[in-house]
Amino acid sequence: MRSKKGILVSLLVGIPALLVSGCGNRLTVLDPKGPQAQTQADDIMLSIWIMSFIVIAVFALLVFMLLKYRASKQSKDYEPPHIEGNPIVEAICVGIPVLIVIFLSIVSVQSNNKVEATPQGYEGKAPLVIYASSSNWKWHFSYPEQGIETVNYLYIPTDRPLEFKLYSYGPITSFWIPQLGGQKYAMSDMVNTLHLAADVPGEYMGRNANFSGKGFAENTFDVEAMPQSKFDDWVKEVKATAQPLTKEKFDQLLEPGHLGKATFTGTHLDFSPPPTAENGGHNHGSSNSNEHSEHHNQ
Amino acid sequence: MDFFHRFAVPHPNPAIYASMVAIGLTVIAIVAGLTYFKKWGYLWREWLTTVDHKRIGIMYLISALLMLFRGGADALMMRAQLAVPENTLLDAQHYNEIFTTHGVVMILFMAMPFIMALMNFVVPLQIGARDVAFPRLNALSFWLFFMGAMLFNISFVVGGSPDAGWTSYFPLAGNEFSQSVGTNYYMISIQIAGIGTLMTGINFMTTILKMRAPGMTLMKMPMFTWSALIANVIIVFAFPVLTVALAMGTMDRLFGTHFFTTNNGGMDMLWANLFWVWGHPEVYILILPAFGIYSEVISTFARRNLYGYKSMVASMVIISLLSFLVWAHHFFTMGQGAVANSIFSITTMAIAVPTGVKIFNWLFTLWKGKIEITTPMLYALLFIPLFTIGGVTGVMLGMSAADYQYHNTMFLVAHFHMVIIPGVVFAMLAGLTYYWPKMFGFMLNEKIGKLAAWIIAVSTLLAFMPMFFSGLDGQARRMYTYSEATGFGPWNMVALVGALGLAAGFVLIVYNIYYSTRYASRDISSDPWDARTLEWATHTPVPAYNFAVVPQVNSIEALWDAKKKGHVLFKGKYEKIHMPNSSGVPFIMGVIFFIWGFAFVFAIWPLVILSTIGIFACMAHRSFEKDHGHYISVEQIEEIEGTETKLRGAN
Numbered sequence: 007m008r009s010k011k012g013i014l015v016s017l018l019v020g021i022p023a024l025l026v027s028g029c030g031n032r033l034t035v036l037d038p039k040g041p042q043a044q045t046q047a048d049d050i051m052l053s054i055w056i057m058s059f060i061v062i063a064v065f066a067l068l069v070f071m072l073l074k075y076r077a078s079k080q081s082k083d084y085e086p087p088h089i090e091g092n093p094i095v096e097a098i099c100v101g102i103p104v105l106i107v108i109f110l111s112i113v114s115v116q117s118n119n120k121v122e123a124t125p126q127g128y129e130g131k132a133p134l135v136i137y138a139s140s141s142n143w144k145w146h147f148s149y150p151e152q153g154i155e156t157v158n159y160l161y162i163p164t165d166r167p168l169e170f171k172l173y174s175y176g177p178i179t180s181f182w183i184p185q186l187g188g189q190k191y192a193m194s195d196m197v198n199t200l201h202l203a204a205d206v207p208g209e210y211m212g213r214n215a216n217f218s219g220k221g222f223a224e225n226t227f228d229v230e231a232m233p234q235s236k237f238d239d240w241v242k243e244v245k246a247t248a249q250p251l252t253k254e255k256f257d258q259l260l261e262p263g264h265l266g267k268a269t270f271t272g273t274h275l276d277f278s279p280p281p282t283a284e285n286g287g288h289n290h291g292s293s294n295s296n297e298h299s300e301h302h303n304q
Numbered sequence: 305m306d307f308f309h310r311f312a313v314p315h316p317n318p319a320i321y322a323s324m325v326a327i328g329l330t331v332i333a334i335v336a337g338l339t340y341f342k343k344w345g346y347l348w349r350e351w352l353t354t355v356d357h358k359r360i361g362i363m364y365l366i367s368a369l370l371m372l373f374r375g376g377a378d379a380l381m382m383r384a385q386l387a388v389p390e391n392t393l394l395d396a397q398h399y400n401e402i403f404t405t406h407g408v409v410m411i412l413f414m415a416m417p418f419i420m421a422l423m424n425f426v427v428p429l430q431i432g433a434r435d436v437a438f439p440r441l442n443a444l445s446f447w448l449f450f451m452g453a454m455l456f457n458i459s460f461v462v463g464g465s466p467d468a469g470w471t472s473y474f475p476l477a478g479n480e481f482s483q484s485v486g487t488n489y490y491m492i493s494i495q496i497a498g499i500g501t502l503m504t505g506i507n508f509m510t511t512i513l514k515m516r517a518p519g520m521t522l523m524k525m526p527m528f529t530w531s532a533l534i535a536n537v538i539i540v541f542a543f544p545v546l547t548v549a550l551a552m553g554t555m556d557r558l559f560g561t562h563f564f565t566t567n568n569g570g571m572d573m574l575w576a577n578l579f580w581v582w583g584h585p586e587v588y589i590l591i592l593p594a595f596g597i598y599s600e601v602i603s604t605f606a607r608r609n610l611y612g613y614k615s616m617v618a619s620m621v622i623i624s625l626l627s628f629l630v631w632a633h634h635f636f637t638m639g640q641g642a643v644a645n646s647i648f649s650i651t652t653m654a655i656a657v658p659t660g661v662k663i664f665n666w667l668f669t670l671w672k673g674k675i676e677i678t679t680p681m682l683y684a685l686l687f688i689p690l691f692t693i694g695g696v697t698g699v700m701l702g703m704s705a706a707d708y709q710y711h712n713t714m715f716l717v718a719h720f721h722m723v724i725i726p727g728v729v730f731a732m733l734a735g736l737t738y739y740w741p742k743m744f745g746f747m748l749n750e751k752i753g754k755l756a757a758w759i760i761a762v763s764t765l766l767a768f769m770p771m772f773f774s775g776l777d778g779q780a781r782r783m784y785t786y787s788e789a790t791g792f793g794p795w796n797m798v799a800l801v802g803a804l805g806l807a808a809g810f811v812l813i814v815y816n817i818y819y820s821t822r823y824a825s826r827d828i829s830s831d832p833w834d835a836r837t838l839e840w841a842t843h844t845p846v847p848a849y850n851f852a853v854v855p856q857v858n859s860i861e862a863l864w865d866a867k868k869k870g871h872v873l874f875k876g877k878y879e880k881i882h883m884p885n886s887s888g889v890p891f892i893m894g895v896i897f898f899i900w901g902f903a904f905v906f907a908i909w910p911l912v913i914l915s916t917i918g919i920f921a922c923m924a925h926r927s928f929e930k931d932h933g934h935y936i937s938v939e940q941i942e943e944i945e946g947t948e949t950k951l952r953g954a955n
Binding site for chain 2: 089
């Protein structure tokens with residue numbers, strides 16, 4: 007019996023160690039490529055360490071009690087005493103968790119404000135605004151500044167803060183590029199803002215993380231981060247080669263189903279504007295702490 | 305042809321046809337068996353019409369075990385599909401239906417009846433009462449739950465299962481994106497079962513507050529009764545929200561209203577808010593009675609009183625309050641802004657404090673004890689480390705900035721399975737083993753029981769630990785397949801092994817029931833575990849009236865003090881006992897509710913009207929009925945008490 011417990015202990019203590027060492031490849035979320043994902047990965051690692059301390063404390067206490075107070079280790083006539091409680095012990099059992107929760111709360115509130123604002127280190131720069139809208143089961147990316155639109159893939163410059171405006175043409179979806187930062191919902195009656203930035207050029211996985219029906223599993227997109235100059239070249243190339251996006255073409259794209267990648271000049275924002283522009287939407291005052299967005303709670 | 309087309313499953317496959325055949329054969333076998341052994345009368349008199357809380361408890365227990373295997377089959381299919389990349393065992397539609405029904409069945413039709421089973425059986429005995437406050441309402445509660453569960457289950461073979469997730473977020477669950485009747489089943493069957501649960505909540509609150517034995521003040525109630533009281537208070541506050549949300553959802557689907565659709569002023573996140581305002585407290589409705597069971601089991605087998613009784617009670621009260629203040633942590637990513645997220649982040653993490661107090665109290669109950677590892681105790685001891693892992697990952701999820709990365713991933717799935725399985729399921733299995741002798745008059749085999757407990761514990765780790773990693777590696781929940789390049793394959797393969805292990809563990813428990821039924825000794829005392837509280841002061845099996853003489857209580861551990869300090873529990877002579885009469889109406893009303901629900905799902909309006917009239921007729925019948933119950937005479941009591949004492953050799 008004790009050996010089985012030993013296996014359990016080593017399994018549990020081994021987990022955080024395993025996570026940190028990473029077993030060769032690091033887990034996607036713990037391999038951040040931007041300041042927002044970095045904040046989140048730091049929070050995750052910090053909480054894993056603190057929580058492993060608690061798990062180990064509970065384990066140690068349990069093992070101690072089981073080794074010391076097993077009936078088989080005691081005399082037959084031993085009568086366990088009646089103990090109501092102990093103010094000191096209970097103060098410790100409440101006090102330490104309270105301190106930990108207070109500490110984590112402070113960290114949590116700080117991180118909240120960080121991930122809801124322009125990424126650290128990018129404050130001075132004007133953000134690149136990209137409208138990311140989902141339809142069954144595709145992603146449409148509109149670049150109003152550049153006047154272009156892509157489907158199911160995303161090119162982004164590395165040295166600029168990114169401001170994603172999220173909404174949906176169908177069920178609730180969730181826009182997620184794990185290595186750049188955590189996800190946020192895209193809904194059909196409001197526009198959410200997600201602040202991201204990429205520090206390093208590279209290819210990243212993006213997907214819809216919120217179940218949206220039959221085609222959900224394949225509801226992914228590719229993200230490529232590149233230096234500004236390369237990004238500008240790409241925009242130029244798109245403008246020279248891609249077809250314009252018409253209303254008919256866009257309506258066709260909205261039909262449920264899967265598509266490969268596609269590129270257009272112009273955006274759908276002109277003839278099919280996002281919900282905020284249309285009816286005020288349900289902006290929860292969420293998006294941008296710099297922006298003081300209006301509250302239109304219907 | 306059109307008429308039959310409506311009841312056809314939209315996406316039939318071999319599993320569905322096999323189920324149709326299996327259901328048909330099972331029904332024929334049951335009907336034939338009952339007829340051959342001439343058991344129809346027995347079934348009707350002793351079970352279908354019973355208002356005895358103990359029998360209702362046993363019926364809840366049987367339903368819960370059946371549903372455990374239904375939900376478990378779904379789980380195995382899911383794990384099998386995900387075990388390797390690009391698997392084609394199931395298609396997307398089938399997978400979506402399976403994870404939806406797995407969630408609903410496990411939470412509402414397995415875990416809920418399991419706690420109802422133990423609450424029904426134990427609470428009246430533990431407080432020295434002869435029945436619950438409203439015995440007939442109790443029977444109706446059971447039949448509504450049971451018919452709700454049956455209605456939900458037939459969706460698999462008639463009309464199509466719900467496929468929008470157990471949370472059924474709109475607009476995905478609306479008519480536009482979920483066209484089959486599946487989501488109608490979801491709305492209506494949960495509604496019927498939920499009304500039953502709400503009535504149970506009222507019933508048990510009343511029972512515990514008004515029917516305790518003389519001397520049992522609130523602060524002398526055993527811990528399981530305390531946990532049941534708090535859970536029922538939460539039920540009474542939370543379930544009406546679900547009732548309203550489901551009614552609105554039903555109207556959206558069947559009557560063209562737009563509460564949750566996103567045109568005509570509807571709001572999709574309104575559903576999410578209402579759902580989780582019920583859904584988060586629901587978690588504590590499940591876990592608090594489980595904590596109560598652990599408290600009883602640990603103090604019994606540590607041979608010591610429960611450490612920190614008052615702080616246990618206080619922590620449960622605090623948890624119940626906090627449970628209503630955290631629902632928005634289910635959608636930190638909705639875009640509610642840093643301020644709202646910070647508030648809900650802090651309230652969420654705050655729950656860790658009272659929960660931690662409970663864990664430490666159990667640990668200190670072991671301190672200076674004389675620990676005996678029986679099967680129920682083994683579950684309780686394995687619960688502590690496993691639940692701690694589940695609990696601390698909950699704190700991690702509570703940090704809202706980090707939650708942006710955990711949300712909707714397998715990390716979350718791993719977290720809630722690591723709290724619900726060790727927390728609720730282990731507790732129910734511990735409670736099942738612990739109370740089995742009181743329910744059925746023999747003990748379950750300890751050797752098989754302990755083996756099953758070990759298999760289940762190790763398999764839980766194998767099944768769910770990998771999900772923490774695959775979640776952090778970017779595997780979203782509810783994906784029916786993934787590519788090889790993602791690297792999720794090995795994690796999911798280990799999870800499948802764990803799931804198979806869990807299945808083996810549960811099968812072993814069923815084998816244990818079979819084995820013990822055949823071979824276990826019937827010659828056991830009424831208090832085989834040497835326990836501490838009143839439910840063990842009755843005869844085994846428990847007579848209909850529970851206690852021939854109402855006990856006098858002096859402390860939290862009434863029976864223990866009677867055994868050790870010589871307190872006299874039963875003072876006074878036998879007097880005639882008033883008991884409620886059995887009634888067929890709750891069962892009939894349940895059947896009519898089933899027909900009503902079925903008609904509603906398929907919008908067969910004449911049948912809806914007819915069955916609505918039937919339901920009101922049952923209620924009218926009750927209001928005009930003159931039923932004053934019956935008395936058990938002193939002679940009968942003497943005979944029962946005499947025979948039982950002789951037969952069982954009990955004290």
